[in-house]
Amino acid sequence: MSVLTQASPSTVVPHAAATPRPSACPGLLRIVAARDGGICRIKLPGGELSADQARVVADASARHAAGVIELTNRANLQVRGVRSGHEAALIAELVDAGLGPTPRRTTDAADSSSTAAVSAADDVRNVMISPAAGRDPFALIDTTPLCAGLLTLLQGESRFAALSPKFALLLDGGERLASIDHPHDVWFAATESHDGVRFVFGLAGCPPAGVCGQANASEFANAPSSTHAVTGVQNATHQSRVDATGALAAILPSQVAALVRALLHTFLDLAPADTTRMRHLLAMHDVDALLQHAQRYVEFPLSRDATFAEWRRSTPADPALRLGAHAQRVSGTWHAGGQPPLGRLDAAMLQGLAALAQQHGNGTLRATPWQSVLLPDIPTHALPAALAGLNALGLACDPAHPIARLIACAGSSGCAKSLADTKADALQLAALLPANVDVHLSGCARSCAAAHCAPYTLLAAAPGRYDLYRRDGRPGFGQCVAHQLTIAQAADMLDHLSRSDTDA
Incomplete structure (x- = not known):
């Protein structure tokens, strides 16, 4: 085992940082205001959420917020639309469910209990x-x-x-x-x-x-x-x-x-x-x-x-494995995954996922960094029922499904900085999306919804209008190939570009 050198930070650098850095990020105890109400972010250790905890989140989101639960690109959850005056009650229910941080052991009672x-x-x-x-x-x-x-x-x-x-x-x-x-x-x-x-x-x-x-x-x-x-x-x-x-x-x-x-x-x-x-x-x-x-x-x-200097990861990563059924290391066990539309669940969907996890899995859910959900440890005999249950809840289990190939930020319905209703526009695009094309819709240049580099990005320029970018290795979204497109025009352009890339 390695040995920790217990150097005192104050003796290493006299002016070492000791105060929290300012942040507007939502947290469990820091509910941040948005256009559609408060946002409460729940950090999941290793992306894991028990079925009982999922039920608490679902109930609390319906009781104290808009009943909208988002999966984030860091495999966490966030409750949207928290109503004014309900913040303390929501936080208390989530903390009681074990969704908060582990209390720090300290001799300072005031510090350990402070918000x-x-x-x-x-x-x-x-x-x-x-x-x-x-x-x-x-x-x-x-x-x-x-x-x-x-x-x-x-x-x-x-x-x-x-x-x-x-x-x-x-x-x-x-x-x-x-x-x-x-x-x-x-x-x-x-x-x-x-x-x-x-x-x-x-x-x-x-x-x-x-x-x-x-x-x-x-x-x-x-x-x-x-x-x-x-x-x-x-x-x-x-x-x-x-x-x-x-x-x-x-x-x-x-x-x-x-x-x-x-x-x-x-x-x-x-x-x-x-x-x-x-x-x-x-x-x-x-x-x-x-x-x-x-x-x-x-x-x-x-x-x-x-x-x-030239080290590379030996095994290729495949995000498509988040969807559908795939064998686990232990013979006879599987994980099954589904993608909710644009990474959003309602309270009923989360309740349904909790039930599936208990009926067919090990009683836990896994949030993924692709804004989807995984049910682990499903025995072979229960796999068809688990997949049918995911589909019945409205989750896409096929990587070819358009919903599995779209990412969209909160959009103007939830964020004041967004120039377009990206969620609604993305659902419109889903019906027109060419095969084998992945697209990220962003309401502004901050790119909150996608931490990775999407092959194509539609950046909002005005309500219902987008500039289309194609990933080409340069910083940012890549090369801008068209301006001020409607969703229908964007679908046509994406179809043309995807065919051109295939023919090249």
Whole structure:
């Protein structure tokens, strides 16, 4: 096991950040006003929600809000349309259901019971894993215990309350059902070496995708135990990447929590109060300086290993596995997934999902970062009934279904910044959408609904009018190919572009 170096942050950097960074992000205790009412965001540990908790959310959303529950692109839930005067009652019901942060152990009774302390602990619960973690047949390691340990770490040190609610960690266990195109402040990806599974890590980005070479035992002979190398293929093909550092080195699974702690303290030591993300800090300090600073907090060697410059994730990720039925690691068990229209559930749908989870699964649901739902641990004999139940609730279980290929933000019905009713327009587009085309509708340039790079983006220019962008590797939405399109015109243009791409 690794040993934590208990350096006091105040002795490392005299002016280390100690106060929470300002944020307008919704939280469990920080309900944020929107055009359609308040938004209460519920962070789900590992994306997991028990059937009993799902029922509480459904009932509370109907009683205290508009009965609309959204799945987010970080595998969380948010209740929309919270009514004025109902905030305290909604929060109390959710906390009583165990949906809040773990209470911090402290000798300061006032601090442990204060709303500010609980809210701060809630803000930092940002660890993403695969919705099929521990069950995916391609996984190299079960990341669920590591996720639980990191959540305990994040909530257990009061100093981490100074992190932005957007600051997030990714634990990639090598699953095929994995979101690896969603940038994170710190990411870890499992890889095989000659002596077992290790985690490569990087900052401000994603695990590089492509073809990864097999571990070469001869390259490990003289390497320190914490920086064993995995050879990458020099000419590995890969998609446009947003990873800022690439893979830096590899560590043992038992060292992950210690490294996370070191990197978080390093961020808080060095980042000015108005700096919220690791990419911002990397613009001020090079990665070697950050690792050198982090070394003060750990006793295992910590430095960049150049042999990882071309490391790539060995298993291709396939988001389509979130839908329909797929075999799990344990023979005779399956997970079944469905996509609610544009990532939204009503109270009755969530109640129905809770019932399906208890009747056919293990009594839990998994939210996914694609705004869909997974029911794990379904025995083979119950699979047809589970899939029929998902379809009956209005969820799409086929990746070819138009609803499974559309993403849309809240739109002008829920957000004052949006220039168009993207939800209504997306439903109109669903009836016209060409086959094999994925589209993101965004009401403004902030792109709240999609953390990844969609192949096509319709950016609202006015009510019912959109500029069409095609992903081409450049920053932002890509190349603008048309302006001021109606939904019908956009559908025609998407059909033409998709045919052109196929013929090329």
